[in-house]
Amino acid sequence: MGxxxxxxxxxxxxxxxxxxxxxxxxxxxxxxxxxxALLGLPLAAALAVNRFPGRRGVVVTLNALMGLPPVVVGLxxxxxxxxxxxxxxxxxxxxxxxxxxxxxxxxLPIIAALAxxxxxxxxxxxxxxxxxxxxxxxxxxxxxxxxxxxxxxxAVLAGLGRAAAEVGAVMIVGxxxxxxxxxxxxxxxxxxxxxxxxLALGLGSVLIAIVxxxxxxxxxxxxxxxxxxx
Amino acid sequence: xxxSILPLTLDNISYSSNGQSIIDGISLAIEAGPSxxxxxxxGAGKSxxxxxxxxxxxxxxxxxxxxxxxxxxxxxxxxxxxxxPVMLRRSALANVVYAMAVAGVPAAEREAQALTALDExxxxxxxxxxxxxxxxxxxxxxxxxxxxxxxPEVLFLDEPTANLDPAAVREIETVIKAFDAAGTKIxxxxxxxxxxxxxxxxxxxxxxxxxxxxxxxxxxFARPATADAAAFMKGELPxx
Numbered sequence: 001m002g003x004x005x006x007x008x009x010x011x012x013x014x015x016x017x018x019x020x021x022x023x024x025x026x027x028x029x030x031x032x033x034x035x036x037a038l039l040g041l042p043l044a045a046a047l048a049v050n051r052f053p054g055r056r057g058v059v060v061t062l063n064a065l066m067g068l069p070p071v072v073v074g075l076x077x078x079x080x081x082x083x084x085x086x087x088x089x090x091x092x093x094x095x096x097x098x099x100x101x102x103x104x105x106x107x108l109p110i111i112a113a114l115a116x117x118x119x120x121x122x123x124x125x126x127x128x129x130x131x132x133x134x135x136x137x138x139x140x141x142x143x144x145x146x147x148x149x150x151x152x153x154x155a156v157l158a159g160l161g162r163a164a165a166e167v168g169a170v171m172i173v174g175x176x177x178x179x180x181x182x183x184x185x186x187x188x189x190x191x192x193x194x195x196x197x198x199l200a201l202g203l204g205s206v207l208i209a210i211v212x213x214x215x216x217x218x219x220x221x222x223x224x225x226x227x228x229x230x
Numbered sequence: 231x232x233x234s235i236l237p238l239t240l241d242n243i244s245y246s247s248n249g250q251s252i253i254d255g256i257s258l259a260i261e262a263g264p265s266x267x268x269x270x271x272x273g274a275g276k277s278x279x280x281x282x283x284x285x286x287x288x289x290x291x292x293x294x295x296x297x298x299x300x301x302x303x304x305x306x307x308x309x310x311x312x313x314x315p316v317m318l319r320r321s322a323l324a325n326v327v328y329a330m331a332v333a334g335v336p337a338a339e340r341e342a343q344a345l346t347a348l349d350e351x352x353x354x355x356x357x358x359x360x361x362x363x364x365x366x367x368x369x370x371x372x373x374x375x376x377x378x379x380x381x382p383e384v385l386f387l388d389e390p391t392a393n394l395d396p397a398a399v400r401e402i403e404t405v406i407k408a409f410d411a412a413g414t415k416i417x418x419x420x421x422x423x424x425x426x427x428x429x430x431x432x433x434x435x436x437x438x439x440x441x442x443x444x445x446x447x448x449x450x451f452a453r454p455a456t457a458d459a460a461a462f463m464k465g466e467l468p469x470x
């Protein structure tokens with residue numbers, strides 16, 4: 001405990017530098033969550049509502065991709081964005097943009113797969129009613145997304161948790177450059193390898209606190225909304 | 231609006247699921263006018279027959295024909311109320327408005343008409359209450375309001391009062407009578423004989439996926455054509 005307290009004291013001594021790291025972490029992870037939700041939720045709704053040949057294969061693949069190792073994603077994005085790579089001209093490597101791309105790829109399957117399950121459960125209830133009313137395709141999918149919105153919070157939170165916690169992908173494509181691409185997890189890895197365990201512990205405590213606050217807030221919103229709307 | 235979508239003609243339709251026959255060669259015509267009650271024991275195939283008529287299921291063999299070739303127009307001019315209504319996670323009013331939006335009612339007209347429909351079923355004062363926290367009876371009345379707002383030519387009702395208390399049943403039967411009075415063709419599945427008598431003009435008696443008898447309601451109750459229908463009524467009478 002003493003080490004954590006010492007670490008926390010040191011963390012708060014970092015002030016401006018610390019806040020830059022914290023803000024960049026939030027910026028990168030929240031951007032990735034936003035992008036992954038924008039892409040993943042419609043994908044999940046389409047999978048929940050439509051029946052087509054090969055659907056089972058897509059669902060199994062999506063579920064399997066939830067276990068994508070961050071370092072592998074980092075490596076793939078690195079190859080794509082490196083100067084000689086197909087997207088090298090964008091000049092994104094070792095920028096926060098590259099970290100957002102890598103985390104989006106990492107958590108897209110998590111959000112899409114968990115949302116697909118929640119939406120499919122809801123669809124079992126809604127299917128006949130919506131078809132009876134004449135809602136189909138896109139319209140039915142959008143209705144389903146809106147009506148299942150509270151259950152989808154859990155899927156999005158799982159994505160956020162993964163993005164905030166991973167170190168492998170952001171390390172490879174961001175490079176942990178001080179003041180440019182250093183985030184909480186890469187800072188912790190660096191301090192640990194330097195042997196400054198108290199500072200690493202302090203940073204870790206701040207990271208956990210942030211994740212806890214974000215999750216609690218989302219949970220409170222979800223509970224209140226569910227009580228209100230049934 | 232063109233001529234009526236009725237008659238609805240079932241042309242030797244069968245339906246089986248996982249190799250089990252549920253509807254077994256039914257041919258009949260549903261005409262405009264008299265309220266039709268589909269009567270039969272649990273498992274006789276009432277719900278599946280209603281879904282085949284309403285187009286939620288496709289028959290394994292045979293054809294379902296309406297006097298309207300356009301599928302969208304056909305969908306728009308019929309409605310169904312299920313045994314367990316599914317309410318969207320929004321207000322009672324918004325549920326009715328949603329159905330009207332899907333049906334293509336111009337946005338400017340929706341709210342006023344939806345409120346009229348809620349009035350009709352006695353839910354006006356609950357218009358802004360979230361639909362999913364309403365009681366079972368209120369939800370079923372909301373389902374009827376959702377149908378009312380669309381002025382359907384045909385209303386299918388699948389055991390609309392199963393699991394409801396007597397007061398709620400009375401309220402719902404009143405609304406169903408109002409549909410009938412407004413000229414909507416009622417097709418209702420039930421195993422409640424009292425309700426069949428109160429609301430129906432004719433009975434289609436179903437057993438094991440086949441139509442055993444079709445008769446005017448008084449005739450059916452006075453002189454059932456089959457021993458099976460007689461036994462069904464005897465068994466059911468205590469709850470009528």
